[in-house]
Amino acid sequence: MDDLSTGSESDYSNSWISWFLSTKGNEYFAEVDEDYILDRFNLTGLNGEVVQEYSRALNLITDNLDEDSLDDDVREAVETSARFLYGLIHARYIVTSRGLSKMLEKYRKADFGRCPRVYCYQQPLLPVGLSDIPYQKAVKLYCPRCEDIYSPKSNRHGSIDGAYFGTTFPHMLFMVYPQMIPGKGQPVGSSSVADVNRSLANQQKSENNSGGGQNSLGSISTSSVANKAERYEPRIFGFKVNEDAKLSRWRTARRNAQISRLENLEREQGQTNL
Amino acid sequence: MASSAPPVEMDPDELEEEAFDSSSQASSTATSTLTWINWYTSLPGHDYFCDVHEDFIEDDFNLTGLQAMVPFFKEALEMVLDVEPEEDSNKIPDVSIVESSAELLYGLVHQRFILTKVGLSCMVEKYEAGHFGACPRVFCHATPVLPCGRADMPGIDTVKLYCPNCGDIYTPPSSKYASVDGAFFGTTFSPLFFQQYPELLSAPFFATGPAAAQSSSRTTPVDSSAPVGGGTFTNPNPHGGQKAALGRVYVPRIYGFKVSERARSGPRMKWLRERPERFDDLDKVDWKSRFIVEGQNTEGDDELMASIGKQSGQGKGKLFDDEDDIVEDDDESEEEEENAPTTIAVPS
Numbered sequence: 001m002d003d004l005s006t007g008s009e010s011d012y013s014n015s016w017i018s019w020f021l022s023t024k025g026n027e028y029f030a031e032v033d034e035d036y037i038l039d040r041f042n043l044t045g046l047n048g049e050v051v052q053e054y055s056r057a058l059n060l061i062t063d064n065l066d067e068d069s070l071d072d073d074v075r076e077a078v079e080t081s082a083r084f085l086y087g088l089i090h091a092r093y094i095v096t097s098r099g100l101s102k103m104l105e106k107y108r109k110a111d112f113g114r115c116p117r118v119y120c121y122q123q124p125l126l127p128v129g130l131s132d133i134p135y136q137k138a139v140k141l142y143c144p145r146c147e148d149i150y151s152p153k154s155n156r157h158g159s160i161d162g163a164y165f166g167t168t169f170p171h172m173l174f175m176v177y178p179q180m181i182p183g184k185g186q187p188v189g190s191s192s193v194a195d196v197n198r199s200l201a202n203q204q205k206s207e208n209n210s211g212g213g214q215n216s217l218g219s220i221s222t223s224s225v226a227n228k229a230e231r232y233e234p235r236i237f238g239f240k241v242n243e244d245a246k247l248s249r250w251r252t253a254r255r256n257a258q259i260s261r262l263e264n265l266e267r268e269q270g271q272t273n274l
Numbered sequence: 275m276a277s278s279a280p281p282v283e284m285d286p287d288e289l290e291e292e293a294f295d296s297s298s299q300a301s302s303t304a305t306s307t308l309t310w311i312n313w314y315t316s317l318p319g320h321d322y323f324c325d326v327h328e329d330f331i332e333d334d335f336n337l338t339g340l341q342a343m344v345p346f347f348k349e350a351l352e353m354v355l356d357v358e359p360e361e362d363s364n365k366i367p368d369v370s371i372v373e374s375s376a377e378l379l380y381g382l383v384h385q386r387f388i389l390t391k392v393g394l395s396c397m398v399e400k401y402e403a404g405h406f407g408a409c410p411r412v413f414c415h416a417t418p419v420l421p422c423g424r425a426d427m428p429g430i431d432t433v434k435l436y437c438p439n440c441g442d443i444y445t446p447p448s449s450k451y452a453s454v455d456g457a458f459f460g461t462t463f464s465p466l467f468f469q470q471y472p473e474l475l476s477a478p479f480f481a482t483g484p485a486a487a488q489s490s491s492r493t494t495p496v497d498s499s500a501p502v503g504g505g506t507f508t509n510p511n512p513h514g515g516q517k518a519a520l521g522r523v524y525v526p527r528i529y530g531f532k533v534s535e536r537a538r539s540g541p542r543m544k545w546l547r548e549r550p551e552r553f554d555d556l557d558k559v560d561w562k563s564r565f566i567v568e569g570q571n572t573e574g575d576d577e578l579m580a581s582i583g584k585q586s587g588q589g590k591g592k593l594f595d596d597e598d599d600i601v602e603d604d605d606e607s608e609e610e611e612e613n614a615p616t617t618i619a620v621p622s
Contacts, residue, residue, distance in 0.1 A: 116410045116444040118424075118434050130412075140412050142526075147543040149524045150410040153447045171526045174539035181539055226542045232436070232443045234465035241465050243511075244441060246556040247478040247549065252563035254545035258535065265536060 087164030129162025185228030423456025480521025
């Protein structure tokens, strides 16, 4: 069983999971460890009521199903259920520590695409659901730089169920890997895959300079990162547009209010710790 | 400059033939034949361009200053207008050079043309037909976008797309637009367009429904699918006339709980998409982007925060009241959960 997850060549083509992952349109999915699926505890609540043909689907995922003994209709139903079941297990798996590290790897490679927002400078995205219940909403992409969500470019990805990733995943990832939080401004150098790491270094530098309070984790503060964020400013023959400028000033005021709120809080915490 | 010109994807022979074809027929003034402009705007990746009227190009006044910017200006102009080149055309080393000049000339004329009344009305037709695509942002609900440039000089940046709802700019989804220069649309076009057609722009404020405002006036609106320009929406700005904004903002959640802003990975960019609840709130910020505190001129942090607490009615001034926060959090998550299935429509 372990051979499969380590990806030994001979088993690779036979495994249902690797076949599923290699299918076009399934690029967002990470490989769920076989032992994770085999642990019944992780499947709590997933049963015949939720997933049709539950046991056959589970057997198919774990490559224990004798497919030849089934007629075409049944096989198709089992296949559909297996995809569905894999998606639901996937949503649980990717918020575990192993799952997070696998998804982090995919994020580093920008497997989920890049933010279309111009001032996000090709920031890699992360998949997110808007609901944890299946058949509600399609998967969306979360940009950690502008902290907004976007629809996937391609229809193939746009039709994946958001529940296969869940509402929690990207936020959990940055809770666990706070050092992966990108800076908000323009990354140094050209835009490349290495941006993720480079912008991080940049952020750390700037944070240390700004003298933000250090919290108990010995890590850097993120309270004033938003100062670096860039915005589009509409101009007509070089002149700002009244209402757009007003709204932009209002937003700046909101941003500054949050920053001073957080910095006050840090100061308070710093004092109590002393 | 040379590198800025959109690369020609067809081979020179074909282009020559094409140019020859069109120029040989254009002298007969019949518009049914394929003109250079028609041909150029129908190329893949050129669907953001509108057809510049020939009379606009023929008016020398409209070309002021372009002679210095476009190499082989005269030949390029002839090509764009499908005028039979004069006999001394053998001066030109290669037709593909003139071709790229013609493209540059057309782009720069296009930038000027789309600012005219006729040009704007050409572009609004394309806009309403959805030729420019839709905003990729989920809570903009596929608002149509408009091409815009970040510079007025060619060779600086490619074309971007401006969303009138979130007021942000995006990279076109397809790489075929990566060769279109932003200067061919210019910085002025999209803001001017929405001054001309304010009803296509979203209002700069977003009121949560009256019911929501009573229970807990939150900045995260509940009713995102409020009909666009619905019966209840009235714009208090007499000069505005914009439609109701799609003002919903994404709220990160872990297992249903909002991520606190106190967390290192907590939300830092909510302000980027937020709008004030009322139109008047826009005036409560001074020119230095500070909230105006009534009767006081000093802006200490505390006053600032107090004013914000008042503004949003969120009780955000109560920084250190944990219990209150938690209770509020709970309430809100429930509310949103109930509303979630009906309010967010996902295009299948």
